[in-house]
Amino acid sequence: MRFYLKRQTKVSDAEVLSFMQSTDSSVVIPRVQIRELRTASLDEMHEALNDLQSGRSLEQVIDRWCSDVNLRQRKGVSDPFPVSDRYPVGEIAWQMLVGQRYGPLKEGSGYLYFELMLKDSQREPTDTAYAGRKQRATNELLRQKEKRLLNLFLTQAGEARGYMIYQDRLSRIKVSPIPMMTFRILGFGGRMFAVPFVDRQIEWLNVEPPQGKIVF
Numbered sequence: 743m744r745f746y747l748k749r750q751t752k753v754s755d756a757e758v759l760s761f762m763q764s765t766d767s768s769v770v771i772p773r774v775q776i777r778e779l780r781t782a783s784l785d786e787m788h789e790a791l792n793d794l795q796s797g798r799s800l801e802q803v804i805d806r807w808c809s810d811v812n813l814r815q816r817k818g819v820s821d822p823f824p825v826s827d828r829y830p831v832g833e834i835a836w837q838m839l840v841g842q843r844y845g846p847l848k849e850g851s852g853y854l855y856f857e858l859m860l861k862d863s864q865r866e867p868t869d870t871a872y873a874g875r876k877q878r879a880t881n882e883l884l885r886q887k888e889k890r891l892l893n894l895f896l897t898q899a900g901e902a903r904g905y906m907i908y909q910d911r912l913s914r915i916k917v918s919p920i921p922m923m924t925f926r927i928l929g930f931g932g933r934m935f936a937v938p939f940v941d942r943q944i945e946w947l948n949v950e951p952p953q954g955k956i957v958f
Contacts, residue, residue, distance in 0.1 A: 760826035
């Protein structure tokens, strides 16, 4: 299960930068600016994209089809925002080149189509110290995500199978942080490895079981 969850867990650059900033206010999260078209329905979005393919400019299409009045008045131009905001729009925009377009994308109760207008010109530092800090932040964020997924799986499995907690017995369990390995010669060329790793897993007891499946 640990290996499975490790394979399922990933973190993006935007998540790592946001995590780094939460522990160090000097870390600057890059920003992007987009020109966006919002529609209330997918049918309206298809009509708008047909207009775009017929030769109308994105500004003209926004003026005709955008469901957000304030956005329409600004010709669809958003305020610059950190790439960690407006998930997944910020992350998608950061991977694009200026002038590229993306969509349609479901966002909230409507649909979104956008063009990347501006990418923060400031780049990440290239010094070794920064690279090391970023790698440590990535490892820590992955560890937290994996542990969270494991706790969700355990609480879901416990809910399905039923369990009882004896707090007095639980408090008496002694756990060694040192992993142990036993090697034994059985005779006739036979050998046996025993690896009694002990890992305390009780954080899931206070986690609300999720509705959706954790393991697919």
